[in-house]
Amino acid sequence: MAKLIDTARILRSKNAGPLYITFDIMFDTRGQLDTALKVINEKLIADLYDVAEQDVSIIPYEVVNSVKVTIPRANVSGDVLDNDIYGCQQHVKMACINI
Amino acid sequence: MKIIALNGLLGYGYSEIGLKNAFAQNPDVIGVDAGSTDPGPYYLGSGKSFTDMGAVKRDLSLALPTAIERKISFIIGTAGGAGSAAHVAILLGILGEVAREYALSFKMATVYADVQKDYVQDKFEDGKISAMGNLVLTKESIEQSNRIVAQLSIEPVIKALDKGADVIVCGRLCDTAIYAAPAIRAGYDPGLAFHMAKIMECGSMCSEPLSASDVMLGEITQDSFTLTPMNPIRKCTVLRVAAHTMYEQTNPYYIYEPDGVIDLKNSVYEQINEKSVRVSGSVLQPASTKTLKLEGTREAGFRTISIAGINDPNTIAHVDEIFDGVKTFVAENLSHIERGDYTLRMRKYGATPSDIANGCEGNLGVVLDIVGATEEISTAVCAVARARTLHYDFEGRKSTAGNLAFAYSPSDIKMGPVYEFSIYHLCEVEDTMECARIVYGGYKNGKAY
Numbered sequence: 133m134a135k136l137i138d139t140a141r142i143l144r145s146k147n148a149g150p151l152y153i154t155f156d157i158m159f160d161t162r163g164q165l166d167t168a169l170k171v172i173n174e175k176l177i178a179d180l181y182d183v184a185e186q187d188v189s190i191i192p193y194e195v196v197n198s199v200k201v202t203i204p205r206a207n208v209s210g211d212v213l214d215n216d217i218y219g220c221q222q223h224v225k226m227a228c229i230n231i
Numbered sequence: 232m233k234i235i236a237l238n239g240l241l242g243y244g245y246s247e248i249g250l251k252n253a254f255a256q257n258p259d260v261i262g263v264d265a266g267s268t269d270p271g272p273y274y275l276g277s278g279k280s281f282t283d284m285g286a287v288k289r290d291l292s293l294a295l296p297t298a299i300e301r302k303i304s305f306i307i308g309t310a311g312g313a314g315s316a317a318h319v320a321i322l323l324g325i326l327g328e329v330a331r332e333y334a335l336s337f338k339m340a341t342v343y344a345d346v347q348k349d350y351v352q353d354k355f356e357d358g359k360i361s362a363m364g365n366l367v368l369t370k371e372s373i374e375q376s377n378r379i380v381a382q383l384s385i386e387p388v389i390k391a392l393d394k395g396a397d398v399i400v401c402g403r404l405c406d407t408a409i410y411a412a413p414a415i416r417a418g419y420d421p422g423l424a425f426h427m428a429k430i431m432e433c434g435s436m437c438s439e440p441l442s443a444s445d446v447m448l449g450e451i452t453q454d455s456f457t458l459t460p461m462n463p464i465r466k467c468t469v470l471r472v473a474a475h476t477m478y479e480q481t482n483p484y485y486i487y488e489p490d491g492v493i494d495l496k497n498s499v500y501e502q503i504n505e506k507s508v509r510v511s512g513s514v515l516q517p518a519s520t521k522t523l524k525l526e527g528t529r530e531a532g533f534r535t536i537s538i539a540g541i542n543d544p545n546t547i548a549h550v551d552e553i554f555d556g557v558k559t560f561v562a563e564n565l566s567h568i569e570r571g572d573y574t575l576r577m578r579k580y581g582a583t584p585s586d587i588a589n590g591c592e593g594n595l596g597v598v599l600d601i602v603g604a605t606e607e608i609s610t611a612v613c614a615v616a617r618a619r620t621l622h623y624d625f626e627g628r629k630s631t632a633g634n635l636a637f638a639y640s641p642s643d644i645k646m647g648p649v650y651e652f653s654i655y656h657l658c659e660v661e662d663t664m665e666c667a668r669i670v671y672g673g674y675k676n677g678k679a680y
Contacts, residue, residue: 142474147269151364189481189482200481205365212651
């Protein structure tokens, strides 16, 4: 078992427009990606980020040993309750996923 | 065809060596993106820019005079940061200064992307507007919008090029249209053109080391395109280019554009030399119904904040209790202000009590964040909440002189109007030009005509 943050080469989040946050998880090898994909599923992400399972999108992008995860923002970018306009610190909730 | 991206955002800077090498390539087009919704709704709402105008002028001054002299088309997308008429006016002001200072002569097209509320109401009633996520559109939210723009695509840029414009200043424009339009107009494959444009629009973000503040060359041929960074310290790699394809996108295999979907399932990335990556196989699937993305904002009140630190671990341990008490106190003592006319929050940054190493000294940053219906309300609530938080008493308190360490006098900061997105929706159109308005003009020896 290893933490996602230790295995992944890149673990980043970013706004994709004002309504979504998208996460790029990149690995050095296809093997690491396959291992991660056994753990990273819609339910896990939905629980971590408090969103509905059917709103979670998980798309493997094998050409760069990566997986892209996208969720709707809890608050639209810049709304009174928003606390991360660019969404670039939202990846940390994934850091300690055990893979 | 050779197309240069100056950088990822006009005003973010770029290297002079990168520009020199770009001109040595004899490019056909120089493009630069000048805006984004990434910094949030304030800039569209307020009509202000998030880039510094001195920096914008520097980025223009270095490149524009040579581009004009050598008849290289110069295309600027999403002028002024958010691309409304107010933002276009800011950019035209800077462009005019550069034109005068260098006594430039060129034909110019200005593409406006502003959308009227009536247009949106009619489309809404006709069921032509669809949501893209958790933002609900209503007749009221359209009516409350203070500024609305459409993300235009390649068509107005192509039209302006057809009319012989040397410089094209666009309001809100899809980032990709800057670079895809001239390539598609010249007859190159739209799937390749859009994919190239998607990667280039961030400048040298697809290179190693990456930078949004540097120059990138995209060269498109009949069956592929090649990306090469113009600063010799950088190189494009297959990994970087393929990875950047999915940056800020919700799906790594599809890029959604007004004209259709770019299918990247069969894209092939090849390292052709130390610095360049060639891409082929990307295909445009034309949309049966064309859509434009509409962006609108409305005012959401006025914000006043107060920033302070808490170092006493005992106070940090009681911070939630303190803030609950403060909210109750504010409601009681500002009873002349309707409770629904403000939001009062405490944002906490820093260590939780369990993180405090020796138990003696902590460091929690707090921001009292008030959004009120008027500036008077937000300021009044902030003043009372700040004073009450400073002096709030709690069980076992030893630091009875005060709870907050202020770094600033004054302690309260008026942030002015707050805006929120009211519209971020797809609008079906008969013609992608229906939200575009093009004005032609130019400069002769630095004088506008």
